[in-house]
Amino acid sequence: MNIGLIYNQISWEEKAIVEEAKKQGIQIQPYDSRKMHLKIQDGKEFSDIDLFLQRSVSYTKGLYSTVVLESQGFRVINSTECQETCGNKLKTSVALNRCGIVTPKTYVAFSYESALKALEELGYPAILKPLIGSWGRLVAILKDEQSAKAILESREVLGSFLHKVYYLQEFINSGRDIRAFVIGESVVAAMYRYLIPGDWRSNATIGAKADSCEVTSEIEDLALKAASATKGEIVGVDFFEREEQLLVNEVNHAPGFRHIVSATEINIAEKIVGYLLTCE
Ligand SMILES: Nc1ncnc2c1ncn2[C@@H]1O[C@H](COP(=O)(O)OP(=O)(O)O)[C@@H](O)[C@H]1O
Protein backbone atom coordinates (compact mmCIF):
# COMPACT_ATOMS: atom_id res chain seq x y z
CA MET A 1 0.00 0.00 0.00
CA ASN A 2 1.20 3.49 -0.84
CA ILE A 3 -0.09 6.27 1.41
CA GLY A 4 0.03 9.98 0.59
CA LEU A 5 0.43 12.15 3.69
CA ILE A 6 -0.72 15.74 3.17
CA TYR A 7 0.51 18.34 5.64
CA ASN A 8 1.25 22.03 5.71
CA GLN A 9 3.53 21.95 8.72
CA ILE A 10 5.69 18.99 9.65
CA SER A 11 5.27 18.44 13.34
CA TRP A 12 5.93 15.65 15.82
CA GLU A 13 2.79 13.80 14.72
CA GLU A 14 3.70 13.66 11.02
CA LYS A 15 7.22 12.49 11.85
CA ALA A 16 5.79 9.76 14.10
CA ILE A 17 3.43 8.57 11.34
CA VAL A 18 6.22 8.48 8.73
CA GLU A 19 8.52 6.57 11.11
CA GLU A 20 5.82 4.09 12.00
CA ALA A 21 4.94 3.47 8.34
CA LYS A 22 8.60 2.84 7.56
CA LYS A 23 8.83 0.45 10.51
CA GLN A 24 5.88 -1.49 9.10
CA GLY A 25 7.41 -1.49 5.58
CA ILE A 26 4.68 0.73 4.14
CA GLN A 27 5.37 3.31 1.47
CA ILE A 28 4.45 6.79 2.61
CA GLN A 29 4.79 9.85 0.42
CA PRO A 30 4.60 13.28 2.12
CA TYR A 31 2.99 16.17 0.22
CA ASP A 32 3.21 19.77 1.43
CA SER A 33 -0.21 21.24 0.63
CA ARG A 34 1.40 24.71 0.31
CA LYS A 35 3.34 23.41 -2.69
CA MET A 36 0.55 21.47 -4.35
CA HIS A 37 -1.18 22.53 -7.52
CA LEU A 38 -4.00 20.22 -8.43
CA LYS A 39 -5.78 19.74 -11.72
CA ILE A 40 -9.57 19.77 -11.71
CA GLN A 41 -9.97 18.00 -15.10
CA ASP A 42 -8.54 14.74 -16.53
CA GLY A 43 -8.79 12.36 -13.57
CA LYS A 44 -6.17 11.03 -11.18
CA GLU A 45 -2.83 12.80 -10.83
CA PHE A 46 -1.03 10.52 -8.38
CA SER A 47 -1.13 7.11 -10.03
CA ASP A 48 1.05 5.48 -7.34
CA ILE A 49 -1.04 6.57 -4.32
CA ASP A 50 -3.75 4.30 -2.92
CA LEU A 51 -5.04 6.51 -0.13
CA PHE A 52 -4.39 9.98 1.29
CA LEU A 53 -4.13 10.84 4.97
CA GLN A 54 -5.02 14.51 5.38
CA ARG A 55 -2.98 16.14 8.17
CA SER A 56 -3.02 19.81 7.12
CA VAL A 57 -3.61 21.99 10.15
CA SER A 58 -4.72 24.76 7.83
CA TYR A 59 -8.49 24.46 7.42
CA THR A 60 -8.57 25.79 3.87
CA LYS A 61 -5.53 23.90 2.55
CA GLY A 62 -6.76 20.64 4.07
CA LEU A 63 -10.34 21.05 2.96
CA TYR A 64 -9.76 22.17 -0.61
CA SER A 65 -6.96 19.73 -1.40
CA THR A 66 -9.34 17.01 -0.16
CA VAL A 67 -12.20 18.29 -2.32
CA VAL A 68 -10.07 18.00 -5.45
CA LEU A 69 -8.42 14.67 -4.56
CA GLU A 70 -11.82 13.14 -3.82
CA SER A 71 -13.09 14.45 -7.17
CA GLN A 72 -10.17 12.63 -8.81
CA GLY A 73 -11.40 9.41 -7.21
CA PHE A 74 -9.13 9.15 -4.14
CA ARG A 75 -10.20 8.20 -0.67
CA VAL A 76 -8.99 10.87 1.76
CA ILE A 77 -9.06 10.48 5.55
CA ASN A 78 -10.73 12.54 6.90
CA SER A 79 -13.21 13.22 4.13
CA THR A 80 -14.45 16.56 2.83
CA GLU A 81 -17.75 16.00 4.64
CA CYS A 82 -15.95 15.47 7.94
CA GLN A 83 -13.66 18.47 7.52
CA GLU A 84 -16.54 20.74 6.51
CA THR A 85 -18.46 19.71 9.63
CA CYS A 86 -15.64 19.58 12.18
CA GLY A 87 -13.86 22.65 10.83
CA ASN A 88 -16.89 24.79 11.51
CA LYS A 89 -18.14 24.97 15.09
CA LEU A 90 -21.70 25.84 14.08
CA LYS A 91 -21.93 22.91 11.65
CA THR A 92 -20.46 20.64 14.33
CA SER A 93 -23.07 21.73 16.89
CA VAL A 94 -25.88 21.15 14.40
CA ALA A 95 -24.56 17.71 13.38
CA LEU A 96 -24.14 16.61 17.02
CA ASN A 97 -27.54 17.92 18.04
CA ARG A 98 -29.20 16.19 15.08
CA CYS A 99 -27.86 12.87 16.39
CA GLY A 100 -29.17 13.52 19.90
CA ILE A 101 -25.71 14.20 21.42
CA VAL A 102 -25.78 16.59 24.37
CA THR A 103 -23.75 19.78 23.78
CA PRO A 104 -23.47 23.07 25.72
CA LYS A 105 -26.39 25.40 25.07
CA THR A 106 -25.40 27.40 21.99
CA TYR A 107 -26.85 30.27 19.97
CA VAL A 108 -25.88 31.86 16.70
CA ALA A 109 -26.55 35.56 16.07
CA PHE A 110 -25.83 37.77 13.09
CA SER A 111 -25.48 41.26 14.54
CA TYR A 112 -24.21 43.08 17.64
CA GLU A 113 -27.79 43.69 18.85
CA SER A 114 -29.02 40.13 18.28
CA ALA A 115 -25.90 38.74 19.96
CA LEU A 116 -26.70 40.80 23.07
CA LYS A 117 -30.28 39.44 23.01
CA ALA A 118 -28.95 35.87 22.83
CA LEU A 119 -26.60 36.65 25.73
CA GLU A 120 -29.55 37.86 27.83
CA GLU A 121 -31.01 34.35 27.41
CA LEU A 122 -27.70 32.56 27.98
CA GLY A 123 -26.61 34.62 30.97
CA TYR A 124 -23.04 35.52 31.98
CA PRO A 125 -20.30 34.42 31.84
CA ALA A 126 -20.71 33.16 28.27
CA ILE A 127 -18.30 32.07 25.58
CA LEU A 128 -17.87 33.58 22.12
CA LYS A 129 -16.09 31.50 19.49
CA PRO A 130 -15.08 32.04 15.90
CA LEU A 131 -16.86 29.58 13.58
CA ILE A 132 -13.53 28.45 12.18
CA GLY A 133 -10.42 28.27 14.34
CA SER A 134 -8.45 26.09 16.71
CA TRP A 135 -5.94 26.11 19.58
CA GLY A 136 -8.27 28.37 21.55
CA ARG A 137 -7.59 31.33 19.26
CA LEU A 138 -10.20 34.09 19.48
CA VAL A 139 -12.30 32.01 21.86
CA ALA A 140 -13.36 34.67 24.37
CA ILE A 141 -15.05 34.67 27.73
CA LEU A 142 -17.74 37.34 28.10
CA LYS A 143 -17.85 37.95 31.84
CA ASP A 144 -20.64 40.49 31.90
CA GLU A 145 -22.61 42.79 29.62
CA GLN A 146 -19.85 45.42 29.55
CA SER A 147 -17.14 43.04 28.42
CA ALA A 148 -19.57 41.42 25.95
CA LYS A 149 -20.26 44.82 24.38
CA ALA A 150 -16.54 45.63 24.14
CA ILE A 151 -15.65 42.29 22.53
CA LEU A 152 -18.62 42.28 20.16
CA GLU A 153 -17.85 45.86 19.14
CA SER A 154 -14.26 45.00 18.34
CA ARG A 155 -15.45 42.08 16.18
CA GLU A 156 -17.95 44.37 14.41
CA VAL A 157 -15.27 46.94 13.63
CA LEU A 158 -12.14 44.83 13.12
CA GLY A 159 -13.42 41.35 12.27
CA SER A 160 -13.78 39.66 8.89
CA PHE A 161 -17.28 38.74 7.72
CA LEU A 162 -17.01 35.34 9.45
CA HIS A 163 -16.13 36.98 12.77
CA LYS A 164 -19.50 38.72 12.63
CA VAL A 165 -21.38 35.44 12.81
CA TYR A 166 -21.59 35.19 16.59
CA TYR A 167 -21.39 31.68 18.00
CA LEU A 168 -22.32 32.07 21.65
CA GLN A 169 -22.28 29.36 24.26
CA GLU A 170 -23.04 28.81 27.92
CA PHE A 171 -19.94 28.63 30.12
CA ILE A 172 -19.29 25.15 31.52
CA ASN A 173 -17.31 25.40 34.71
CA SER A 174 -15.68 21.98 34.87
CA GLY A 175 -12.01 22.76 35.58
CA ARG A 176 -10.84 20.27 32.96
CA ASP A 177 -12.00 18.62 29.79
CA ILE A 178 -11.57 15.18 28.27
CA ARG A 179 -10.07 14.41 24.87
CA ALA A 180 -10.90 11.00 23.40
CA PHE A 181 -8.97 9.84 20.35
CA VAL A 182 -11.04 7.88 17.83
CA ILE A 183 -9.57 5.73 15.07
CA GLY A 184 -12.19 3.96 12.97
CA GLU A 185 -14.51 2.09 15.32
CA SER A 186 -12.24 2.33 18.38
CA VAL A 187 -11.50 4.88 21.05
CA VAL A 188 -7.77 4.22 21.41
CA ALA A 189 -6.93 6.68 24.23
CA ALA A 190 -8.29 9.48 26.37
CA MET A 191 -6.77 12.22 28.50
CA TYR A 192 -7.85 14.90 30.92
CA ARG A 193 -6.67 18.41 30.14
CA TYR A 194 -6.64 20.83 33.04
CA LEU A 195 -7.27 24.56 32.85
CA ILE A 196 -4.11 26.52 32.19
CA PRO A 197 -3.15 28.48 35.36
CA GLY A 198 -4.39 32.06 34.98
CA ASP A 199 -6.56 31.09 32.00
CA TRP A 200 -9.99 29.49 31.64
CA ARG A 201 -9.05 27.34 28.63
CA SER A 202 -7.54 23.85 28.50
CA ASN A 203 -5.93 23.55 25.07
CA ALA A 204 -2.84 21.36 25.33
CA THR A 205 -1.21 23.33 22.51
CA ILE A 206 -1.21 26.46 24.68
CA GLY A 207 0.14 24.77 27.79
CA ALA A 208 -2.60 22.79 29.53
CA LYS A 209 -1.32 19.92 31.66
CA ALA A 210 -2.62 16.52 30.61
CA ASP A 211 -3.20 13.24 32.41
CA SER A 212 -4.33 9.81 31.33
CA CYS A 213 -8.07 9.16 31.50
CA GLU A 214 -9.74 5.77 31.53
CA VAL A 215 -11.83 5.10 28.42
CA THR A 216 -15.08 4.32 30.21
CA SER A 217 -17.96 2.76 28.31
CA GLU A 218 -19.72 6.15 28.44
CA ILE A 219 -16.73 7.95 26.87
CA GLU A 220 -16.35 5.21 24.29
CA ASP A 221 -20.00 5.22 23.33
CA LEU A 222 -20.29 9.01 23.09
CA ALA A 223 -16.99 9.51 21.27
CA LEU A 224 -17.98 6.95 18.63
CA LYS A 225 -21.41 8.56 18.28
CA ALA A 226 -19.83 12.02 17.89
CA ALA A 227 -17.34 10.70 15.32
CA SER A 228 -20.14 9.07 13.38
CA ALA A 229 -22.32 12.22 13.56
CA THR A 230 -19.48 14.22 12.00
CA LYS A 231 -18.36 11.44 9.58
CA GLY A 232 -14.97 11.31 11.31
CA GLU A 233 -12.60 8.35 10.91
CA ILE A 234 -9.58 9.72 12.79
CA VAL A 235 -10.78 12.43 15.15
CA GLY A 236 -10.32 13.91 18.61
CA VAL A 237 -13.59 14.27 20.51
CA ASP A 238 -13.64 16.79 23.39
CA PHE A 239 -15.99 16.55 26.35
CA PHE A 240 -16.93 18.74 29.27
CA GLU A 241 -18.21 17.15 32.47
CA ARG A 242 -21.25 18.61 34.22
CA GLU A 243 -22.28 16.80 37.35
CA GLU A 244 -22.58 13.21 36.11
CA GLN A 245 -23.12 14.17 32.49
CA LEU A 246 -20.70 14.36 29.56
CA LEU A 247 -21.29 17.12 27.00
CA VAL A 248 -19.50 17.08 23.66
CA ASN A 249 -17.70 20.36 23.01
CA GLU A 250 -16.16 19.69 19.62
CA VAL A 251 -14.73 17.14 17.22
CA ASN A 252 -11.25 17.81 15.79
CA HIS A 253 -10.60 16.52 12.29
CA ALA A 254 -6.78 16.91 12.25
CA PRO A 255 -6.07 16.11 15.88
CA GLY A 256 -2.62 16.47 17.36
CA PHE A 257 -1.60 13.49 19.47
CA ARG A 258 1.76 14.35 20.98
CA HIS A 259 0.22 15.24 24.35
CA ILE A 260 -2.12 12.25 24.53
CA VAL A 261 0.83 9.95 23.72
CA SER A 262 2.87 11.51 26.57
CA ALA A 263 -0.07 11.21 28.97
CA THR A 264 -1.06 7.64 28.09
CA GLU A 265 2.04 6.10 26.47
CA ILE A 266 -0.22 4.68 23.77
CA ASN A 267 1.39 4.56 20.33
CA ILE A 268 -1.23 6.46 18.33
CA ALA A 269 0.90 6.65 15.17
CA GLU A 270 1.08 2.85 15.09
CA LYS A 271 -2.68 2.63 15.44
CA ILE A 272 -3.24 5.20 12.67
CA VAL A 273 -0.97 3.32 10.26
CA GLY A 274 -2.66 0.04 11.26
CA TYR A 275 -6.05 1.56 10.50
CA LEU A 276 -4.95 2.91 7.11
CA LEU A 277 -3.89 -0.60 6.14
CA THR A 278 -7.45 -1.79 6.69
CA CYS A 279 -8.75 0.90 4.32
CA GLU A 280 -7.45 -0.59 1.07
N1 LIG B 1 -18.62 26.51 26.71
C1 LIG B 1 -17.43 26.50 27.32
N2 LIG B 1 -17.32 26.59 28.67
C2 LIG B 1 -16.11 26.61 29.29
N3 LIG B 1 -14.94 26.53 28.65
C3 LIG B 1 -14.97 26.44 27.29
C4 LIG B 1 -16.20 26.43 26.56
N4 LIG B 1 -15.92 26.31 25.26
C5 LIG B 1 -14.59 26.27 25.17
N5 LIG B 1 -14.01 26.33 26.39
C6 LIG B 1 -12.56 26.28 26.67
O1 LIG B 1 -11.88 26.90 25.61
C7 LIG B 1 -11.03 25.97 24.94
C8 LIG B 1 -11.06 26.26 23.45
O2 LIG B 1 -12.38 26.15 22.95
P1 LIG B 1 -12.76 25.13 21.79
O3 LIG B 1 -14.23 25.17 21.62
O4 LIG B 1 -12.19 23.80 22.09
O5 LIG B 1 -12.07 25.78 20.51
P2 LIG B 1 -10.69 25.45 19.76
O6 LIG B 1 -11.14 24.83 18.47
O7 LIG B 1 -10.02 26.77 19.55
O8 LIG B 1 -9.92 24.48 20.60
C9 LIG B 1 -11.58 24.59 25.31
O9 LIG B 1 -10.56 23.61 25.28
C10 LIG B 1 -12.09 24.83 26.71
O10 LIG B 1 -11.04 24.76 27.66
Ligand SMILES: [Mg+2]
Ligand atom coordinates in the same frame (compact mmCIF):
# COMPACT_ATOMS: atom_id res chain seq x y z
MG1 LIG C 1 -10.63 22.64 21.27
